[in-house]
Amino acid sequence: MQDEHTATLLDYYTRHQTSVQWRGFLSALAEEFETQLDTSQLRMLMARIGARFAAKYPASECATLDDLASFLNAIWSELDWGFVRLVERDDYLSLEHACAPLAAFGExxxxxxxxxxxxxxxxxxHELGAGSLALQEYRSANAHACEFRLLKAA
Structure with missing residues (x-):
């Protein structure tokens, strides 16, 4: 659990991470998106954009989870997009991404x-062989992180 000081620092970072020149634009873009598409359509659109982004950074050299974590964090660090922590659980792989500048779109x-x-x-x-396993978002206990879970095959 986060203490109040840590939460305050993360709130500040989240609000100030995106350059001022982009905040108004991204907020207006988000508002326009919301007038044209419902939440499920927006999620599909953003997922397609994310996949298109990821295709520009092939992960073919990752043989272990440590390799994958290093690869992902190198990309996110280079772009100032936070970081991810991978944790293998008994029945799923957890990907917790913290400090992404997505707050720039607005609450x-x-x-x-x-x-x-x-x-x-x-x-x-998928590129690394996860095949048809689906990644699902879970509400993280951390307000400054997104958690995704890749469920293991039954």
Whole structure:
């Protein structure tokens, strides 16, 4: 659990991470998206954008989870898009992405903006052989992180 000081710092970082020149544009873009598409359509759109983004960064050299975590974090670090932590659980693989600048779209975009990350991670995992396993977003206990779970085959 986060203490109040840590939460305050993360709130500040989230609000100031995106350059001022992009905040108004991204907020207006999100508002226009929401007038044209419902939440499920916006999630599909953002997932497709995420997959298109991920295709520009092939993950073919990743043989282990540590390799994958290093690969992903190198990309996110280079772009100032936060970081991801991979944790293998008994029945799923957890991907927790923290400090992504998605808040720049505005609070109303929270239900669909994270699908960008979901689409990117789904693309990379499929590229690495996850086949038809689906990645699903779960509400993280951390307000500054998105958690995705890749469920193991039954």
């Amino acid at each position: 109303r975009a929270a239900p669909w903006a994270s699908a960008f990350l979901e689409g990117a991670y789904q693309h990379w995992l």
